[in-house]
Amino acid sequence: MRKLFSLDVESSSIQSILEGDEVIVDANTMPRGNGKDMGVFVKNGENFISRFTRYGNRIIFIGENGRIQVVKASDVEIIGRVVGGSFEFASSTMEQFTSIGNRSEVVL
Numbered sequence: 001m002r003k004l005f006s007l008d009v010e011s012s013s014i015q016s017i018l019e020g021d022e023v024i025v026d027a028n029t030m031p032r033g034n035g036k037d038m039g040v041f042v043k044n045g046e047n048f049i050s051r052f053t054r055y056g057n058r059i060i061f062i063g064e065n066g067r068i069q070v071v072k073a074s075d076v077e078i079i080g081r082v083v084g085g086s087f088e089f090a091s092s093t094m095e096q097f098t099s100i101g102n103r104s105e106v107v108l
Contacts, residue, residue, distance in 0.1 A: 002026065002028055003026070003027040003028050004024060004025065004026055004027070004083070005024075005025055005027060005080075006022050006023065006024050006025070006085070007022070007023045007025060007040065007047070008020070008021075008022055009021045009022070009023060021085055021086045022085050022086045023040070023049065023082055023084075023085040024082070024083050024084040024085050025040050025079060025080040025081065025082055025083065026080050026081050026083045027079060027080040028080070029080060029081045029083070030078055030080065030081060031052070031078065031080075031081040031082070033052055033053045033054040033059070034053065035051050035052070035053045035062055036051060037051065037081055037082075038050065038051055038081070038082035039051075039052065039078055039079070039080065039081055039082065040078075040079040040080055040081075040082060041061075041076050041077065041078055041079060042076070042077040042079060043071060043075060043076045043077075044075075047079075049082060050062065050063070054073070055070075057072060057073050057074070058070050058071065058072060058073060059071050059072075059073050059076055
């Protein structure tokens with residue numbers, strides 16, 4: 001059974017994801033830590049989307065401007081993999097968005 005849900009973006013620092021866009025997340029599929037998949041994460045109560053990689057027990061978030069953030073894997077919850085939305089996937093799109101609004105769930 002596949003569990004998909006959508007998130008409304010309330011603010012964004014990602015160039016291809018704008019305020020008002022919708023992000024579709026597959027909660028049954030975890031993003032691969034290959035620097036290419038976009039995932040939805042929770043850290044310190046804040047929801048965000050980013051590309052990332054892993055190094056030991058660390059997660060490295062990779063920003064589209066080349067900025068990286070290294071955190072302990074235990075400090076982050078991975079919600080799921082971004083599988084689509086009302087935006088265009090760009091090969092270099094990654095970064096944090098600070099505010100997510102409504103969440104709609106669909107189970108397939």
